[in-house]
Amino acid sequence: xxxxxxxxxxxxxxxxxxxxxxxxxxxxxxxxxxxxxxxxxxxxxxxxxxxxxxxxxxxxxxxxxxxxxxxxxxxxxxxxxxxxxxxxxxxxxxxxxxxxxxxxxxxxxxxxxxxxxxxxxxxxxxxxxxxxxxxxxxxxxx
Amino acid sequence: xxxxxxxxxxxxxxxxxxxxxxxxxxxxxxxxxxxxxxxxxxxxxxxxxxxxxxxxxxxxxxxxxxxxxxxxxxxxxxxxxxxxxxxxxxxxxxxxxxxxxxxxxxxxxxxxxxxxxxxxxxxxxxxxxxxxxxxxxxxxxxxxxxxxxxxxxxxxxxxxxxxxxxxxxxxxxxxxxxxxxxxxxxxxxxxxxxxxxxxxxxxxxxxxxxxxxxxxxxxxxxxxxxxxxxxxxxxxxxxxxxxxxxxxxxxxxxxxxxxxxxxxxxxxxxxxxxxxxxxxxxxxxxxxxxxxxxxxxxxxxxxxxxxxxxxxxxxxxxxxxxxxxxxxxxxxxxxxxxxxxxxxxxxxxxxxxxxxxxxxxxxxxxxxxxxxxxxxxxxxxxxxxxxxxxx
Numbered sequence: 021x022x023x024x025x026x027x028x029x030x031x032x033x034x035x036x037x038x039x040x041x042x043x044x045x046x047x048x049x050x051x052x053x054x055x056x057x058x059x060x061x062x063x064x065x066x067x068x069x070x071x072x073x074x075x076x077x078x079x080x081x082x083x084x085x086x087x088x089x090x091x092x093x094x095x096x097x098x099x100x101x102x103x104x105x106x107x108x109x110x111x112x113x114x115x116x117x118x119x120x121x122x123x124x125x126x127x128x129x130x131x132x133x134x135x136x137x138x139x140x141x142x143x144x145x146x147x148x149x150x151x152x153x154x155x156x157x158x159x160x161x162x
Numbered sequence: 163x164x165x166x167x168x169x170x171x172x173x174x175x176x177x178x179x180x181x182x183x184x185x186x187x188x189x190x191x192x193x194x195x196x197x198x199x200x201x202x203x204x205x206x207x208x209x210x211x212x213x214x215x216x217x218x219x220x221x222x223x224x225x226x227x228x229x230x231x232x233x234x235x236x237x238x239x240x241x242x243x244x245x246x247x248x249x250x251x252x253x254x255x256x257x258x259x260x261x262x263x264x265x266x267x268x269x270x271x272x273x274x275x276x277x278x279x280x281x282x283x284x285x286x287x288x289x290x291x292x293x294x295x296x297x298x299x300x301x302x303x304x305x306x307x308x309x310x311x312x313x314x315x316x317x318x319x320x321x322x323x324x325x326x327x328x329x330x331x332x333x334x335x336x337x338x339x340x341x342x343x344x345x346x347x348x349x350x351x352x353x354x355x356x357x358x359x360x361x362x363x364x365x366x367x368x369x370x371x372x373x374x375x376x377x378x379x380x381x382x383x384x385x386x387x388x389x390x391x392x393x394x395x396x397x398x399x400x401x402x403x404x405x406x407x408x409x410x411x412x413x414x415x416x417x418x419x420x421x422x423x424x425x426x427x428x429x430x431x432x433x434x435x436x437x438x439x440x441x442x443x444x445x446x447x448x449x450x451x452x453x454x455x456x457x458x459x460x461x462x463x464x465x466x467x468x469x470x471x472x473x474x475x476x477x478x479x480x481x482x483x484x485x486x487x488x489x490x491x492x493x494x495x496x497x498x499x500x501x502x503x504x505x506x507x508x509x510x511x512x513x514x515x516x517x518x519x520x521x522x523x524x525x526x527x528x529x530x531x532x533x534x535x536x537x538x539x540x541x542x543x544x545x546x547x548x549x550x551x552x553x
Contacts, residue, residue, distance in 0.1 A: 070479035071441070071472070078412075078472050080460060091535065101533035108528075108541040109512050113478055116511040118411040127543040140543070160463040161416045162471045 028148045030057045031076040032085040032141075035065045037088030037095035041061035045134030053138035054145035057085065062094055064088070065103035065126075073124055077114070080157035083123045083148040085141070093162045099115040100128065122151060172369045178208040178366075179347060179357035179383075180374040186318060186348055186356045187510030193358070193372065194261065195227050201370055203287065204258035207246060209236045216307060220246040222260075226484065228303045234346070235291060237314040238302045242490045243268030248280045255282040262286055265293045266339055267488035270521020271433035273341070274484040277528050280436045281350035287364060290339025291346035292387075295324040295331030299493045319349050330502040335391055341521070345381035349390070350383030357383065409504070411423050412471070418504065419474060421497040424467050428491035428501050434481040441480075442473045474501075478508040483529055484520045 065088025339345040343365035347357035458464035491503035516529035
């Protein structure tokens with residue numbers, strides 16, 4: 021199942037205030053993490069519309085990571101709570117329509133935790149590698 | 163204002179129905195005409211047959227009485243009623259007391275639209291009835307209408323299944339008009355008559371002075387309803403479960419959607435899709451030839467127009483939470499895609515996550531707009547627990 025030959029691609033939507041800063045910190049601290057992620061910076065994790073998640077998944081990305089401030093720590097105070105509802109909906113829908121909800125991950129990573137960011141990326145990459153290629157990758161009719 | 167508040171419904175409504183003897187269609191029209199004459203109502207929005215008599219449209223009828231062709235129980239759903247109500251009140255409330263006759267699914271959609279401010283319920287009196295289902299539009303237009311009409315009328319009062327009804331109607335588990343200001347109770351009436359059951363203070367006021375015997379065998383009606391509901395719920399679960407099996411995996415889902423011609427009709431007729439400009443019709447998703455050529459190269463081919471599945475799944479993320487399973491989408495589909503099943507399935511699953519039922523109550527906020535501090539833990543990668551492990 022696991023297809024090690026092709027590099028897995030993970031699209032990451034990171035919130036400007038916490039997770040993106042954490043990614044920055046991981047970089048400045050010279051931490052190594054899996055090179056599979058492609059980061060898109062958003063101002064808040066609640067900006068991530070479920071359509072943003074579905075688009076890369078249908079286009080062949082192997083996973084989508086959404087990173088935001090921990091609940092209660094949101095820069096806009098309520099953003100993460102809305103984000104959680106949206107991601108829950110996206111995952112449920114993906115599951116009902118035969119896409120693998122395990123390819124979507126929502127993680128809370130505070131700004132000061134570069135090492136944690138690196139760990140989450142590594143962990144998720146490993147999980148995606150175990151899942152193998154996204155079947156939508158070569159689906160012409162999509 | 164609709165009485166969709168649960169407490170309110172228990173207080174009034176229940177067991178207070180007025181039993182009216184006679185043919186339901188005729189008597190309901192008489193009842194409405196009476197209200198118009200006594201100025202309790204100033205207008206009625208309800209379906210009536212077109213000039214050619216072979217189809218139905220919505221008409222707003224005024225003080226001189228109802229059109230002769232008005233029909234409270236049309237056998238087909240041409241325009242979703244919630245859309246008609248939205249046309250009426252999108253830009254502000256109705257200034258005159260207006261009654262609207264809706265199917266139960268249209269009623270639920272109207273309540274959903276009221277939550278997202280596409281309908282203003284003030285001065286509207288919502289009336290709904292026990293719906294036996296509706297025929298697919300195509301079947302009705304091409305079939306023997308007289309025969310179909312007769313079969314439909316026969317089903318109105320009995321609990322018999324409407325033969326040839328739309329697939330989504332045959333698994334409908336919310337077939338009564340509960341939640342409306344006035345509920346027209348047909349089930350349990352055994353074709354001899356029907357109940358007018360108030361669901362709110364306003365409904366009660368309107369029913370004042372209606373002659374009929376007080377509460378006649380309403381328990382029998384409740385029993386018949388709960389039996390039918392249990393039966394339908396079982397059928398709904400089975401049908402949707404087995405449908406879910408057929409769409410497992412993107413390639414199977416594409417098989418179901420393979421005849422889709424990307425016309426976006428399903429979105430155009432959907433009562434819940436209210437956006438003035440749909441995101442999927444906008445330029446947001448269009449890309450340059452270069453990008454598409456790249457995609458084609460990556461996948462060894464690209465179907466154009468692209469993003470067909472993204473349209474359907476994306477639209478589901480927008481409307482599935484409020485989907486009332488009315489089936490308007492499938493009636494409008496020129497390519498015979500079982501979209502109503504697809505959207506009902508998506509709706510069932512997403513609504514279950516938030517324990518939300520569209521159209522149940524005005525007070526129940528659309529899940530997107532509210533949250534709880536502690537919820538949905540299964541959908542996030544745990545933070546606190548893992549964090550403490552790290553220390």
